[in-house]
Amino acid sequence: MKLLAAQIKNYRSIVDSGKVEIDDSVTVIIGKNEQGKTNFLKGLQSFNKNNSYGPNDLPNHLRAHLEEEDSSIVQMISLWLSPCNSERQELKNIINSTEKIKEFKVTRFYDDHYEYYAIDESGEEKRVEFAPIDNLEIIEKLKKETGSLNTKLVAHSTRLPAFAASNTQAEKHITQFITSDFEDQVSLDNVFNTFLTALKSLPQQDVAIQNDIATATKNIGVLKTELLNLYDNDLELVFQNLFPHFVFHSTTLDSIPNEVSVSEFTKDPEGTSKGMASLCKVAGLSTQKITSLVEGETQEREVYEDHYRASISGGINEFWRQQEYNIHFRIEKAKLSVSISDNKYAPRIVPSDRSDGFQWYLSFYCSLLSEVKANDPFVLLLDNPGLELHADGQRDIKRFLQEKLPKTTQVIYVTHSPAMIDTYNLEQVRCVELKSDNQGTKVSKLSLDKDQLDLLEPVRSAIGASLVDTLMMNKFNILVEGAADKPILEGIFSSIAKEDQNKFTINGSISETGLLLPQFYEKTGLPYIVFLDSDDRGRQLKSKLTTADISESKLILLGDIIKRDNDFELEDLFSSKFYRKAVNETYPNFEKEDFSEQTERKRTKQYEIIMKEKLNIGFNKRRVGETLKRMLNEDKIDKESKKNFETVVNKILEILKQQTSSSTNK
Numbered sequence: 001m002k003l004l005a006a007q008i009k010n011y012r013s014i015v016d017s018g019k020v021e022i023d024d025s026v027t028v029i030i031g032k033n034e035q036g037k038t039n040f041l042k043g044l045q046s047f048n049k050n051n052s053y054g055p056n057d058l059p060n061h062l063r064a065h066l067e068e069e070d071s072s073i074v075q076m077i078s079l080w081l082s083p084c085n086s087e088r089q090e091l092k093n094i095i096n097s098t099e100k101i102k103e104f105k106v107t108r109f110y111d112d113h114y115e116y117y118a119i120d121e122s123g124e125e126k127r128v129e130f131a132p133i134d135n136l137e138i139i140e141k142l143k144k145e146t147g148s149l150n151t152k153l154v155a156h157s158t159r160l161p162a163f164a165a166s167n168t169q170a171e172k173h174i175t176q177f178i179t180s181d182f183e184d185q186v187s188l189d190n191v192f193n194t195f196l197t198a199l200k201s202l203p204q205q206d207v208a209i210q211n212d213i214a215t216a217t218k219n220i221g222v223l224k225t226e227l228l229n230l231y232d233n234d235l236e237l238v239f240q241n242l243f244p245h246f247v248f249h250s251t252t253l254d255s256i257p258n259e260v261s262v263s264e265f266t267k268d269p270e271g272t273s274k275g276m277a278s279l280c281k282v283a284g285l286s287t288q289k290i291t292s293l294v295e296g297e298t299q300e301r302e303v304y305e306d307h308y309r310a311s312i313s314g315g316i317n318e319f320w321r322q323q324e325y326n327i328h329f330r331i332e333k334a335k336l337s338v339s340i341s342d343n344k345y346a347p348r349i350v351p352s353d354r355s356d357g358f359q360w361y362l363s364f365y366c367s368l369l370s371e372v373k374a375n376d377p378f379v380l381l382l383d384n385p386g387l388e389l390h391a392d393g394q395r396d397i398k399r400f401l402q403e404k405l406p407k408t409t410q411v412i413y414v415t416h417s418p419a420m421i422d423t424y425n426l427e428q429v430r431c432v433e434l435k436s437d438n439q440g441t442k443v444s445k446l447s448l449d450k451d452q453l454d455l456l457e458p459v460r461s462a463i464g465a466s467l468v469d470t471l472m473m474n475k476f477n478i479l480v481e482g483a484a485d486k487p488i489l490e491g492i493f494s495s496i497a498k499e500d501q502n503k504f505t506i507n508g509s510i511s512e513t514g515l516l517l518p519q520f521y522e523k524t525g526l527p528y529i530v531f532l533d534s535d536d537r538g539r540q541l542k543s544k545l546t547t548a549d550i551s552e553s554k555l556i557l558l559g560d561i562i563k564r565d566n567d568f569e570l571e572d573l574f575s576s577k578f579y580r581k582a583v584n585e586t587y588p589n590f591e592k593e594d595f596s597e598q599t600e601r602k603r604t605k606q607y608e609i610i611m612k613e614k615l616n617i618g619f620n621k622r623r624v625g626e627t628l629k630r631m632l633n634e635d636k637i638d639k640e641s642k643k644n645f646e647t648v649v650n651k652i653l654e655i656l657k658q659q660t661s662s663s664t665n666k
Helices: 037-045 060-068 085-091 136-159 161-178 185-200 207-232 235-240 262-267 274-283 287-295 298-319 356-371 391-403 457-473 485-496 516-524 536-547 576-586 603-614 621-633 639-665
Strands: 002-011 014-016 026-030 075-082 101-109 114-120 125-128 245-249 259-261 325-331 335-342 378-383 409-414 429-435 440-445 476-480 504-507 528-532 555-557
Touching (some): 002 037, 014 037, 026 037, 037 245, 037 378, 037 409, 037 440, 136 161, 136 207, 161 185, 185 207, 262 287, 274 356, 298 356, 298 391, 356 378, 356 391, 485 504, 485 639, 516 528, 528 639
Parallel strands (some): 026 409, 026 429, 245 378, 378 409
Antiparallel strands (some): 002 075, 075 101, 259 335, 429 440
């Protein structure tokens, strides 16, 4: 399920965060130091089932009072979640009348239990309840069987001194196994397989030891199957498995080592090196393949080493623009090693000798991609990502988070850096502030109020950097109404006005920044226009800007250029076929849906409604705008769309060239 909103209560510095809307792709958290930004991320992570609350998680000034309360009524976190179509099919087997449900609200309490509510279109909440299951008997049998095996192995180590060292390893594996979370159905298979592989790999086993391990693993396997069958019939667990999983990362990540022991790594990749394990996973290099290559011919090994180099390096260079790198694997009998070369310096250098910034990026890239899965909902919680990077590197990180991760993955990150803020999509930004009088940390949408100037420093700096780029690099300036208009116009100019595209900076969005940008351009005397849709919102913005003494000749409604009877916006100038293709590429699940546009209504509004009805997801104009930009850059525009936009481009050029000529004469 997609995370729509969250509300955290009674968690560290947070008494009540308020209901915080979450972007369906990337949400950016800003605020001064010691305001509770990290606590907000950690509070979200606490929703995971494997988390457990304790006294230190409660606000200091409320701790004594809350610990006297019944822990089953102390709310900690509420999430609002929206199921997709495939998830709705699963829900039909466990919840009645799913077609009437708009979203779910799930609340977790201090005693770690959850409560569930179904919310319909009217906003009415209805409690959802499930019958409990009893897994304790099977778990006790598992622990008893494992304990019995441990006793036998201790006896074998006395009988066979050569096995004594192996028994120490066995005890370690057994302790890890019996302390596992047997209620975590998602990782259950992996827990069992890791344990059984470790037992079978113990050195110095004789036939008697092998027989005891084989008998125990067989019995454990039967109990595992019983446990999984029980969980398959646990309707509450089926429901919980649809929730997104929260993964928190601080600025410190598991680094990529220069080398690891092949024997140790193939037995326990994560235990040996999480950094190397994530690198291999992203490259597609499995432990089974490493084992087979070690035993194979040198020539075959070198061919595969080159294959995995190309596999990982292509992805790394797609988003890291500072320099082009190659990540090399060397697979030998004793060790698996990594080295890095670049397009400026051919000799290979081990990771630890590379810059701290690139080491961090490599670890970040591999860690995130190895954790998320294409069809499973994840929410990545990142505390100051890219802190060690140059601003250009931070922009690469921002682009990676927006473009590379699966559509089922949402990202929420804290930052103080202007380079990590998308000035064309300020709707992503949330502000965190620690209020006085023990109100605690509050989280709110971005507001460009004068009272919040200090709080908004990263946003002001990001907008300032964008304006400096404009002053230094470009001749003409277009301020757009919404975030989706920028990529569309950039694509249009690259497709229709190639000779002029580098003279333009397209900035905005005015609907979010208000008077700030137009007033700046007005005072500098730079040639600019404000380009607005022909609808109520566009006309309201024009009136507001005119009242603020912005020259009306610089406020251009789309209807001033192309005449139509109904309200319309930039997206309506594409042919219905061309725009539908862009929507299908952005939302592949929508491609099979039957949908005919109505000419009297704005196109994007129609898609918002149909997406909600058919797929129960929000329609993101900006994402479709980015797809349109790519299609236009590839010269895929059709004749009908091209004709409409040639009219728009020619008129914009005419107005801006007249301004340039006028200022030159003055």
